[in-house]
Amino acid sequence: MKTGDLIRALAADSEIRLRPPGQALVLALIPGVAIALGLFVAVFGLRPQIVALLGEPRLLFKLCLAAVLIGLSGALVLRLVRPGADVRSAALLLAVAPALLAAACLAEIFAVPSNEWGQRLLGANALFCLKSIPFLSAAPLVAIVLALRNGAPEHPALAGAGAGLFAGAIGAAFYAAHCPDDSPLFVAAWYTLAIAIVTVIGAVAGARLLRW
Amino acid sequence: MEKVNSREARWVGLMRAAQQGDRAAYHSLLFELAPFIRGAIGRRWGRFEGIEDLVQDVLLSMHSVRHTYDPQRPFTPWLMAIARHRMADNARRYVRKVRNEVNVDEWPETFSAHEPNYLDEGPGDVQSLREAIAKLPVGQRQAVEMLKLQEMSLKGASAASGQSVAALKVAMHRALKALRAALGEERQG
Incomplete structure (x- = not known):
């Protein structure tokens, strides 16, 4: 085929049927998050007296940190799905979340006597946290990966990892509203590990599903 | 810029x-x-x-x-x-x-125009075919030699040998059957 013929054929097909990546992501997240919310209500439920506890700085920090991670990883995913977008700055900005967490851990270490550190780190529900966050992240992860398939990620595995991180942050935000362990030490150990699991799952899925 | x-x-x-x-x-x-x-x-x-x-x-x-x-x-x-x-x-x-690609300057042809004409090439064993023809009864051998080896027409062969066209056809048919049997046996053996 001559290139000129191809150009004419492509120009004749100029109408765009697919949504821009941002729109596609939001549209996919609506059912994804709705399912996660349904599972949260059905299986976990809000922590008793959570509204009264909102003044508690550790709980507040945990919820805010999850929100920050959702924002940063969402921005990263939007970059990853667009060819030629500046991924690096969004990835570097992601370091804000672990930095905040590290600062909170330091504060906790100063605020709490050292014989309580171990108990704060292990909390009451470590293994339950490890299972619950991936469980609550599953539907958002499927939604995000499906939305990314509609885009053009330059690096499929990386985009999948970004999707996993984003979904993990959403799952963690839900779980944080249930989990009674508020110490930054617990969050640093178990939330991080759980989100890392979802990220790895996302990367593996991305490497297979996000090629184009 | x-x-x-x-x-x-x-x-x-x-x-x-x-x-x-x-x-x-x-x-x-x-x-x-x-x-x-x-x-x-x-x-x-x-x-x-x-x-x-x-x-x-x-x-x-x-x-x-x-x-x-x-x-x-x-x-x-x-x-x-x-x-x-x-x-x-x-x-x-x-x-x-x-x-996995091999570059060839000249594409090999699947059908060559010459090959069928080379008697000493091809699938069969030419020597054993000659021997088998020599062993045929006289009438059949004549028919093979005239019709196949010399490529004479049925009429021409009939005139040359004095046999009728029908007799030549029958002899040719039997000769081919005998040759096929002889060569087939040899191949198996």
Whole structure:
């Protein structure tokens, strides 16, 4: 085929049927998050007296940190799905979340006597946290990966990892509203590990599903 | 630099219009992009046969993901990211293909015009065929020699041998059957 013929054929097909990546992501997240919310209500439920506890700085920090991670990883995913977008700055900005967490851990270490550190780190529900966050992240992860398939990620595995991180942050935000362990030490150990699991799952899925 | 900037601005404008469904703008954009992509590929990989396929591949890829262009962002980095992605993919495929390919200057023909005429070539064992013919009864051997080896017509063979056409046909038929049996046995043995 001559290139000129191809150009004419492509120009004749100029109408765009697919949504821009941002729109596609939001549209996919609506059912994804709705399912996660349904599972949260059905299986976990809000922590008793959570509204009264909102003044508690550790709980507040945990919820805010999850929100920050959702924002940063969402921005990263939007970059990853667009060819030629500046991924690096969004990835570097992601370091804000672990930095905040590290600062909170330091504060906790100063605020709490050292014989309580171990108990704060292990909390009451470590293994339950490890299972619950991936469980609550599953539907958002499927939604995000499906939305990314509609885009053009330059690096499929990386985009999948970004999707996993984003979904993990959403799952963690839900779980944080249930989990009674508020110490930054617990969050640093178990939330991080759980989100890392979802990220790895996302990367593996991305490497297979996000090629184009 | 000035030239590059004005080109970038023009492409952004054309692509924005194209995303709004402006066919003419999209056509002129693609028309400008083809040589640009060809040049970029040439600079990266050198000129080679099949470069046009790669150019078309990049144009097609760009077309299929054209909704991912953000009209607020520069156009060229977006395009080049797609081209890089497609070229890396193609390089892999090309290497895989070439590895199993043999180049031939002259294509071998499946049917050669000469081969059927070479008696001492071909599947059978010519020596044993000759011996088998020699062992045939006189009438059958005559028929084979005249009709097959000398390629005489039935009428000509009839005139030469004094046998009727029907008798020659029968003799030929029996001879072929005998030869087939003789050669078949030999092959098995």
